[in-house]
Amino acid sequence: MFIQMKNFSVVASYAQMFQEGLVVTILLSLFTVVFGFVLALALVLMRMSSFRPFLWLAHVSPGVFGFFERDGSGMKRDSGFVYHLGRFNPLSFLATAYVEILRSTPVLVQIMIIYFGVFQFIDLPSFKLFGFIRFNRFFPGVVALGMNSGAYLCEIIRSGVQSIDGGQSEAARSLGLRQSQNFQYIILPQALKNILPAIANEFVVIIKESAITYTIGVQDIMAAVQAVKGATSIIMEPLLVATALYFCLCFPTSKIIAYFERRMSRGDKR
Amino acid sequence: MATRDSLIQVTDLKKHYNRGAIKALDGVTVDINRGDVMVVIGPSGSGKSTFLRSLNLLEDPTSGSIVFDGVDITKRKYKDSQGKMVKVNIDQHRQKMGMVFQHFNLFPHMTILDNMTLAPIKVKGQDRAAAEEKALALLDRVGLKDRAGAYPIQLSGGQKQRVAIVRALAMEPEVMLFDEPTSALDPEMVGEVLDVMKGLAREGMTMVVVTHEMGFAREVGNRVLFMADGLLLEEGTPQAIFETPQHPRLKDFLSKVL
Numbered sequence: 001m002f003i004q005m006k007n008f009s010v011v012a013s014y015a016q017m018f019q020e021g022l023v024v025t026i027l028l029s030l031f032t033v034v035f036g037f038v039l040a041l042a043l044v045l046m047r048m049s050s051f052r053p054f055l056w057l058a059h060v061s062p063g064v065f066g067f068f069e070r071d072g073s074g075m076k077r078d079s080g081f082v083y084h085l086g087r088f089n090p091l092s093f094l095a096t097a098y099v100e101i102l103r104s105t106p107v108l109v110q111i112m113i114i115y116f117g118v119f120q121f122i123d124l125p126s127f128k129l130f131g132f133i134r135f136n137r138f139f140p141g142v143v144a145l146g147m148n149s150g151a152y153l154c155e156i157i158r159s160g161v162q163s164i165d166g167g168q169s170e171a172a173r174s175l176g177l178r179q180s181q182n183f184q185y186i187i188l189p190q191a192l193k194n195i196l197p198a199i200a201n202e203f204v205v206i207i208k209e210s211a212i213t214y215t216i217g218v219q220d221i222m223a224a225v226q227a228v229k230g231a232t233s234i235i236m237e238p239l240l241v242a243t244a245l246y247f248c249l250c251f252p253t254s255k256i257i258a259y260f261e262r263r264m265s266r267g268d269k270r
Numbered sequence: 271m272a273t274r275d276s277l278i279q280v281t282d283l284k285k286h287y288n289r290g291a292i293k294a295l296d297g298v299t300v301d302i303n304r305g306d307v308m309v310v311i312g313p314s315g316s317g318k319s320t321f322l323r324s325l326n327l328l329e330d331p332t333s334g335s336i337v338f339d340g341v342d343i344t345k346r347k348y349k350d351s352q353g354k355m356v357k358v359n360i361d362q363h364r365q366k367m368g369m370v371f372q373h374f375n376l377f378p379h380m381t382i383l384d385n386m387t388l389a390p391i392k393v394k395g396q397d398r399a400a401a402e403e404k405a406l407a408l409l410d411r412v413g414l415k416d417r418a419g420a421y422p423i424q425l426s427g428g429q430k431q432r433v434a435i436v437r438a439l440a441m442e443p444e445v446m447l448f449d450e451p452t453s454a455l456d457p458e459m460v461g462e463v464l465d466v467m468k469g470l471a472r473e474g475m476t477m478v479v480v481t482h483e484m485g486f487a488r489e490v491g492n493r494v495l496f497m498a499d500g501l502l503l504e505e506g507t508p509q510a511i512f513e514t515p516q517h518p519r520l521k522d523f524l525s526k527v528l
Binding site: 189 | 328367388438
């Protein structure tokens with residue numbers, strides 16, 4: 001038979017590697033989610049900001065740049081070069097470019113670029129967390145995965161924000177709340193509730209995607225599989241063990257989040 | 271009316287879209303005095319909602335001016351009493367203009383009490399106890415004190431709109447703007463909302479009301495504005511507007527709605 005029980009007992013002698021790999025995978029995913037979420041919030045705020053450094057072009061007093069600001073009949077322009085320059089938001093442009101580039105390139109390429117490109121020039125201390133996590137591999141892994149998932153989470157949060165009825169903002173602003181207060185107290189709480197399933201899904205994706213970090217030497221579950229394969233040429237059995245471990249991580253995670261989702265939606269029901 | 275002090279002066283207000291292809295507002299000039307109950311009527315698409323929403327800059331006008339409390343809020347800066355140029359802070363002016371929407375726009379993730387105390391606490395910096403006491407008194411006034419802990423979804427349409435009105439009142443505004451406050455309500459709930467508005471009018475609150483309730487316009491309003499195609503076509507007392515209409519568009523409109 002292709003899969004043999006005795007091969008599992010060989011794998012069992014590598015139990016410590018799998019155990020450490022499991023811890024690495026969990027920590028990697030947790031740090032990635034935190035980093036990715038903070039990055040995503042920053043990206044969302046950039047994309048939705050009203051930072052328009054060229055807006056003065058459209059507001060200078062008539063007579064100075066009046067020609068640009070008003071059309072022949074004295075109306076504010078709503079088209080043309082000056083109008084669009086005035087609307088240009090460099091923060092939003094940068095954030096959008098970042099999101100689109102990160103979403104349109106393979107995560108493997110991104111990890112390689114971060115590890116061999118960026119962290120080539122940054123000397124990371126080579127200590128070991130908990131005695132077995134190599135920080136100079138682990139940290140670039142977190143940065144690369146976090147940058148990638150930040151782009152996806154940004155889109156998720158943005159869609160959540162845009163799903164909130166415009167009347168909510170109008171009500172908040174007409175009560176005198178500033179835009180930032182509106183975002184903090186009205187929009188974000190409702191948006192996060194709506195996108196919780198998508199965020200949970202993204203977390204599960206990160207756990208699975210973290211397997212790719214073995215390519216830069218992060219000793220996660222997948223690295224343990226590679227170690228068994230390299231030493232004994234047994235491949236299917238360690239892969240099955242890895243499959244079981246990943247499933248045991250991802251499946252309960254999505255169930256736990258589904259539970260909190262039900263609890264949070266209580267205010268919506270009679 | 272000239273004897274009363276003017277609160278909002280709107281001059282030649284225009285709102286155009288698509289390079290003037292669509293003229294939602296095409297030059298509206300009107301003075302709103304303290305204590306006025308100004309009712310704006312007109313066919314749909316006449317620009318009455320755009321006019322109302324322009325008053326607290328939910329719509330950014332294309333041209334014209336809105337002077338509220340002596341400050342032109344359509345400009346970015348103004349001269350204060352010492353002659354210094356000060357930036358217009360629209361959030362400050364919006365605090366003084368309560369707004370009630372057709373679709374209530376209560377915050378669904380907060381209780382009724384939190385809906386009402388959010389702005390007084392976060393914007394005016396009142397402490398929670400004082401804000402809640404005030405909110406409960408206002409809720410009591412519209413008969414909803416016992417629903418303070420409920421969520422908006424648990425209320426009927428009429429109850430939601432009454433909460434929306436007192437939520438705006440909690441900020442102690444100088445003027446209340448109503449954007450078709452009864453249009454989304456079931457017929458049997460219209461009365462309870464209009465009653466609250468009548469009560470407000472009796473207390474002397476300055477109100478601008480866009481509505482299709484002609485009975486309300488006639489009974490409560492002291493000035494009625496008729497708008498069509500982004501223009502203010504006729505203005506007068508309820509008697510003048512409803513009994514001796516002049517403009518053919520107004521006559522046509524009244525023959526359809528009365």
